[in-house]
Amino acid sequence: NPPNHWSVLRKKVQPVDKALAHFDDFYKQVFQKKWISIREGLLSKQKYVAVVNNYGDSEETRVQLELNGALNLRILFNLEKDYIKEELQTHSRKKLLDQISYLDRKLERESQKVSLKENEDDLLNSSIDARECSLQSSLNSADIDYTRIIDSKNALSTEKLNEFVPATEIKGKEDFIFESTHYKMFDKHLNIYCYEKDNKTQFDGATKSSTGVTNYYLMDGGSILPVLALDLKPGSKMLDMCASPGGKSLLALQTLYPNLIVTNDISHSRVQRIKSVFKEFIYDFDENWLKSGKIHISNRDARFIEDKIFDRILVDVPCTTDRHSLKENDNNIFKPSRIKERLKLPELQAELLFNALNIVKRGGIVVYSTCSLSPIQNDGVVGMALRKLWEETDYNAVVKDLTPALLQTRSVYNIAHPNLVKLGHLVLPSKSQNYGPTYFCKIQKI
Ligand code: SAM
Known part of the structure; x- marks a missing residue:
């Protein structure tokens, strides 16, 4: 039969099928009965939250979102x-x-x-x-x-x-x-809107502000938690090691706190993407922000960054991007040609986290995050990086338990039970509240 004959096409196993088979095999063992609802969530439409852009018409935007029935997460x-x-x-x-x-x-x-x-x-x-x-x-x-x-x-x-x-x-x-930990979960400058559980309303397209920047942007609801866990303070110096397309750095900027944000990515084309995202949302980005040195965009392999000036480091690593791997065949990490890369992910992730722990200032905070459910890429990597830190350096670090602070998010997020995730925290997707997966672990160097 010719290669695009229906009988050939039908039999061809696509990367998305491979991903699903792999998850069915592996995650069923981990999440057991819960896997059915997580799987349903992963395969259905993802839910977003809208982050109000403080560099746009923020008051008007908030009013409009509220008129549309969206709820402010802080409230x-x-x-x-x-x-x-x-x-x-x-x-x-x-x-x-x-x-x-x-x-x-x-x-x-x-x-x-x-x-x-x-x-x-x-x-x-x-x-x-x-x-x-x-x-x-x-x-x-x-x-x-x-x-x-x-x-x-x-x-x-x-x-x-x-x-x-x-x-x-x-x-x-x-x-x-x-x-x-005892940290303020929500910062006063952040206005992030969501629709409540079971409400599947989608946000309208955002309008442009009087200065030409876009008034809000959409993120997976889970993705805001790693940034909140950074606990940014006025004057913080932050490094976003794997930053492209820049959503989390942009959220950090919305707190109005950092004195310096270095957004880094290894990929040149993806660094260009960060620049265009920042230009879309930050007024006078080139003149006011880049030239003043408040934002610095860098294009390096974060495993080898040596600057020891940061008190906050976000390590939002490349991972199996579980939700994405079930939807898109293009560039899918479950493609046969990417097997080696996939198998080497935990090693790369641990090296990135280890370097963050190595270079962050004493007392500083590192947040490690993924959008995967894999215990190896999550707690496993945190464990590996900490062991390496203890074995190869004189530094020490503690994992911060955010459970008490996360109590207040329980109407919004479906957080995995600590029996399943021992070091960090994991937002589990489900049909009724379809955020995540987002794993995040807050570590403080002492
Ligand atoms: N933090 C981003 C956000 O919220 O918009 C998403 C980051 S994405 C999950 C992971 C990124 O890590 C990719 O853009 C990839 O190019 C980058 N990356 C992969 N290996 C890297 C390395 N060794 N050093 C720095 N960045 C790396």
């Missing part, structure tokens, strides 16, 4: 904080009532005819006030100390505890040193 996360607070309060009330009835019985047994009933409300109120006060201050302070929520875990029932804060204990059993 959703804050609401979630209130629910968490309420749940804790309910649990403290219940615990107190239990204590009171125990006391009641004890007093009765000792035949002391004291009526606790009269004091019950006062006792409850004063105690709840105290807990409320400490929660209030921790939840409302600028830099929220989520470790306090962990401290309050005694007030929670066992099931609640598993649902809320399982990671610390489980992770503590690993060879790695963990610290629970």
